[in-house]
């Protein structure tokens with residue numbers, strides 16, 4: 001049983017840094033009382049007299065010292081983000097001033113919000129389900145238009161609507177089985193094995209569709225770990241600069257999230273390439289000599305995508321062949337560069353190792369569209385629809401795969417002639433897993449894990 005703390009919490013909800021506006025959010029039973037202790041409106045009215053969805057202009061005080069001007073926005077329970085009384089104080093942005101205001105709010109009786117606590121309260125108060133709450137984090141950390149659109153669609157319940165649909169069909173079947181088994185004397189319609197198997201197969205197909213879109217969705221929303229490799233002077237840095245020129249974002253660790261520290265990401269087509277290790281490989285002369293064959297092989301194996309660069313104006317040599325031998329089963333695009341010069345490289349040999357091959361001139365900025373098309377094809381994102389229901393993280397994937405295994409058990413139980421009791425047990429496991437997905441009966445630990453990954457103030 002989850003016990004909702006009745007304390008009134010506060011945190012800075014905007015990014016920490018110099019900015020026009022900084023917002024301090026206060027939520028809980030005493031939000032208005034706390035805000036009244038620090039905010040004095042120019043109209044002389046206290047915020048406790050305000051209706052929901054109204055704003056007032058005034059000043060923030062710490063004890064008797066006036067520390068800033070602010071606009072106070074009042075939300076009345078349950079019509080707020082958290083479902084509780086909320087006051088948002090918009091003061092001047094800036095690290096010092098927002099912290100001063102927050103300190104004043106704490107002195108007035110609020111306690112610091114834990115990571116993700118506003119969103120957790122919204123979930124506990126039924127304003128969001130678990131997948132929608134997770135989507136809030138993905139909207140905040142989105143690095144491309146497609147990623148933001150996918151997260152917004154999830155926030156609006158895209159995934160939970162789809163899984164609820166699958167789940168309610170399974171609940172109907174489960175109820176039918178219970179009725180048939182437990183009340184044989186009643187006039188319950190008979191359950192035919194063929195009908196049951198067909199129902200389970202449709203649930204399985206729907207879950208499979210979600211699972212198979214996951215990798216493509218991940219390439220679009222979270223990015224794919226990519227290595228740009230090739231011997232010296234083939235044009236890796238030139239290609240990197242070309243890619244960076246499109247859209248470059250330096251991403252640092254976002255406190256409170258589980259993301260790795262990544263050096264930089266670039267968007268190509270609708271895919272995000274996470275170039276986590278490029279510096280090392282770009283600057284090294286011969287990567288194989290420098291870090292050894294086994295380590296190179298391991299790095300190439302572990303990444304999600306290899307962009308292998310060759311100099312088209314020269315015949316392939318030993319180093320090029322070494323690289324081709326190392327590519328192995330990792331998805332790869334061969335970039336034969338310097339197409340503006342006379343071509344001497346044997347592209348058919350490269351193609352034998354890496355079927356996805358393009359010829360470009362990085363120096364002249366030619367070939368990016370081709371590269372984008374090939375990357376999208378390899379990541380299977382050409383037809384990616386960010387508005388379709390999409391699994392957003394490993395937790396959700398695990399729940400959906402667990403449900404699918406349980407449905408497989410239902411099908412085997414019927415095929416192998418076990419009784420309906422056995423089918424019912426496996427079926428209930430599938431239902432439980434889908435309910436956990438949206439948090440409808442998730443254990444406290446699952447909920448805590450989800451919310452611990454949030455930024456404080458969100």
Ligand code: GDP
Nearest residue numbers: 232233234235236237238337338361362363364
């Ligand atoms: P890296 O060592 O693989 O990073 O190679 P660089 O990007 O530093 O490029 C090596 C040399 O090749 C530089 O002089 C580049 O200007 C040149 N280069 C790169 N791309 C092209 C291209 O598409 N065409 C031509 N003609 N030269 C290029």
